[in-house]
Amino acid sequence: MPYHEPFDLGRAREIIADLAHLEGATLPMLHALQRAFGHVPDAAVPLVAEALNMSRAEVHGCLTFYHDFHRQPAGRHVLKLCRAEACQSVGADRLHAQVLAELGVDWHGTTTDGRVTAEPVFCLGLCACGPAALLDDAPLARLDADAVRAALAEAA
Amino acid sequence: MTTTLFVPRDMMAVALGADRVAAALAEGARRRGVDVRIVRTGSRGLQWLEPLVEVATPQGRIGYGPVRPADVGVLLDAGLLHGGAHTLRIGRPEDMPYLARQTRLTFARCGITDPLSLDDYRAHGGLVGLERALAMAPEAVVACIKLSGLRGRGGAGFPTGIKWATVLTAQADRKYVVCNADEGDSGTFAERRLMEGDPFCLIEGMAIGGIAVGASKGFVYLRSEYPIAAEIFGRAIEVAREAGVLGVSVLGSGRAFDIELRIGAGAYICGEETSMLESLEGRRAIVRAKPPIPALHGLFGKPTLVNNVMSFAAVPWILTHGGQAYADFGMGRSRGTLPIQLAGNVARGGLIEVAFGITLREVIDDFGGGTLSGRKVRAVQVGGPLGAYFPAHMLDLPVDYEALAAAQGLLGHGGIVVFDDSVDMARQARFAFEFCAIESCGKCTPCRIGATRGMETVDKIIVGNQRARNLEIAQDLCELMTDGSLCAMGGLTPLPVQSALRHFAEDFERPPLLAAAE
Numbered sequence: 054m055p056y057h058e059p060f061d062l063g064r065a066r067e068i069i070a071d072l073a074h075l076e077g078a079t080l081p082m083l084h085a086l087q088r089a090f091g092h093v094p095d096a097a098v099p100l101v102a103e104a105l106n107m108s109r110a111e112v113h114g115c116l117t118f119y120h121d122f123h124r125q126p127a128g129r130h131v132l133k134l135c136r137a138e139a140c141q142s143v144g145a146d147r148l149h150a151q152v153l154a155e156l157g158v159d160w161h162g163t164t165t166d167g168r169v170t171a172e173p174v175f176c177l178g179l180c181a182c183g184p185a186a187l188l189d190d191a192p193l194a195r196l197d198a199d200a201v202r203a204a205l206a207e208a209a
Numbered sequence: 210m211t212t213t214l215f216v217p218r219d220m221m222a223v224a225l226g227a228d229r230v231a232a233a234l235a236e237g238a239r240r241r242g243v244d245v246r247i248v249r250t251g252s253r254g255l256q257w258l259e260p261l262v263e264v265a266t267p268q269g270r271i272g273y274g275p276v277r278p279a280d281v282g283v284l285l286d287a288g289l290l291h292g293g294a295h296t297l298r299i300g301r302p303e304d305m306p307y308l309a310r311q312t313r314l315t316f317a318r319c320g321i322t323d324p325l326s327l328d329d330y331r332a333h334g335g336l337v338g339l340e341r342a343l344a345m346a347p348e349a350v351v352a353c354i355k356l357s358g359l360r361g362r363g364g365a366g367f368p369t370g371i372k373w374a375t376v377l378t379a380q381a382d383r384k385y386v387v388c389n390a391d392e393g394d395s396g397t398f399a400e401r402r403l404m405e406g407d408p409f410c411l412i413e414g415m416a417i418g419g420i421a422v423g424a425s426k427g428f429v430y431l432r433s434e435y436p437i438a439a440e441i442f443g444r445a446i447e448v449a450r451e452a453g454v455l456g457v458s459v460l461g462s463g464r465a466f467d468i469e470l471r472i473g474a475g476a477y478i479c480g481e482e483t484s485m486l487e488s489l490e491g492r493r494a495i496v497r498a499k500p501p502i503p504a505l506h507g508l509f510g511k512p513t514l515v516n517n518v519m520s521f522a523a524v525p526w527i528l529t530h531g532g533q534a535y536a537d538f539g540m541g542r543s544r545g546t547l548p549i550q551l552a553g554n555v556a557r558g559g560l561i562e563v564a565f566g567i568t569l570r571e572v573i574d575d576f577g578g579g580t581l582s583g584r585k586v587r588a589v590q591v592g593g594p595l596g597a598y599f600p601a602h603m604l605d606l607p608v609d610y611e612a613l614a615a616a617q618g619l620l621g622h623g624g625i626v627v628f629d630d631s632v633d634m635a636r637q638a639r640f641a642f643e644f645c646a647i648e649s650c651g652k653c654t655p656c657r658i659g660a661t662r663g664m665e666t667v668d669k670i671i672v673g674n675q676r677a678r679n680l681e682i683a684q685d686l687c688e689l690m691t692d693g694s695l696c697a698m699g700g701l702t703p704l705p706v707q708s709a710l711r712h713f714a715e716d717f718e719r720p721p722l723l724a725a726a727e
Binding site: 075076077078079080081083084105107111114115118119120121122133137138139140141142143174175176177178179180181182183185187190191192193194195 | 220221223224225256257259392393394395396397398400401402433434435436437469471472473474475476477488489490491492493494509550551552553554555558559581582590594624626627628629632637640644647648
């Protein structure tokens with residue numbers, strides 16, 4: 054299970070400083086912050102802006118443009134279900150309706166116990182054995198509702 | 210004596226349990242007191258056989274698949290370590306028609322070598338192309354690429370050699386090489402598979418590009434949905450650096466080239482080269498207007514060679530064997546080979562690298578064995594979410610840039626997604642608009658607003674609300690998006706929509722109640 058440390062300004066500054074030497078470092082910084090804290094809180098935005106000599110609006114724009122970044126903590130596990138055409142051709146839409154209903158969430162929603170966030174993803178490159186998903190960093194293929202349940206149970 | 214086993218670490222194989230199979234093999238061998246070495250390879254691309262386990266024997270490598278973790282004990286008892294008989298035994302993989310019928314140039318090593326062993330890479334013909342390129346004048350390298358007839362494999366099909374020549378002749382204090390590995394099209398996985406299975410091939414291709422155009426820094430922009438590719442490719446860069454393949458003196462030539470891996474953040478639009486450059490520069494991935502073209506004014510305003518993974522990965526073979534040898538494959542203006550990715554509702558999906566000119570039917574029937582569900586093929590989408598849907602009676606179309614364009618479709622990245630007769634094409638048309646609405650960068654109005662209006666319009670058509678009028682509006686929107694969008698996202702979204710309307714009109718005329726009940 055992915056562990057996330059609580060947000061800390063000093064730690065955030067360290068993470069940002071470590072990457073400041075890169076050309077065009079915005080995305081690497083946002084990724085690193087999210088890896089550490091599980092999300093990129095608004096408090097981190099001015100730090101990134103200052104390090105990169107960008108405006109806060111520009112960093113905020115970046116943070117909100119890309120689907121990967123969370124501004125609020127997500128669930129302990131993120132389940133990315135592939136909604137793209139190849140998975141549709143083997144019944145992904147029906148599977149998703151069932152999984153979301155069982156979790157009691159809509160897309161981007163987190164279960165009430167904070168365990169799972171369900172997100173749509175458009176293609177995982179597992180198109181010859183859909184329906185596919187990514188549970189945290191673990192790829193899953195040829196899914197049905199039982200297999201999703203089993204994977205979530207195993208992840209605990 | 211140590212027995213060598215090969216288990217793929219390809220993401221698709223891992224998704225089907227390859228890690229657990231590898232662990233079970235190691236444990237099973239240990240318990241039997243046998244010494245084994247397990248090499249984690251890429252995938253051969255025979256999807257229905259994954260996880261495909263291979264064992265080195267005096268008769269060559271013998272494959273078993275698909276192997277589940279629970280099968281491992283039985284397989285070991287059946288003598289898997291000596292190539293023993295079992296119902297899962299498939300013999301030598303390269304003898305299977307699926308592989309024997311292919312022409313593997315780019316994917317020659319994938320699934321065979323250890324992706325992180327440079328010795329293995331060299332032993333299978335690697336680095337010869339780079340050595341040749343280093344001994345040639347830059348103009349001669351570019352001429353070789355021109356002669357090969359290679360066209361951009363990312364979808365646009367632009368002649369690669371002309372792009373290289375443009376960057377070579379551009380004057381600047383620094384230039385960049387950028388590899389677009391933002392493989393977002395549904396039904397495609399060739400880039401992922403190459404970066405996981407033969408990462409040095411891409412590194413070598415990019416290094417040749419850098420040497421040829423005079424750039425010392427390369428970026429690979431890889432999508433975040435491919436965590437295993439990121440790990441393997443990142444490690445491969447380190448290995449290449451340690452061995453002097455990358456760095457201040459490439460293979461001791463005194464010429465510098467290095468690569469940095471960058472990870473995207475879930476934006477499909479970054480497959481478009483100018484928005485990818487914006488993203489690399491650290492901004493929102495908003496499409497740039499062209500001209501200026503990236504070859505002259507690209508990353509950080511410098512001349513930039515932007516190519517797709519598959520284009521760069523074709524380069525080492527071309528330099529090794531010569532441009533003419535590559536051009537000898539293919540048809541018309543589509544030269545060389547194309548790694549076709551067969552996916553969706555298909556019995557035997559996978560990676561099929563063949564010369565241009567094979568028909569869709571040959572791919573789907575001969576290689577694919579029909580649908581997975583066993584029902585009839587009804588629609589085939591070629592070229593990803595911006596590609597056209599073709600009906601079953603059009604499957605004699607050859608896989609070729611011009612032939613597919615003439616049929617109002619596109620080849621794109623070579624992905625083929627099969628749908629059986631349960632597909633509702635009105636829903637697929639709606640999805641095309643929905644996808645565009647979600648992934649549009651928002652810069653131009655036809656794409657940003659058109660996609661949302663298109664989705665609403667198809668919704669009305671589906672429920673039977675003023676159907677004739679709304680069909681007309683949908684067509685009108687499609688024309689406007691085609692003509693008025695800044696890039697292919699908005700400009701090509703009409704392709705799947707209009708092809709669905711053209712070839713599957715009956716799906717837009719269902720009785721409203723029936724459509725609503727579904």
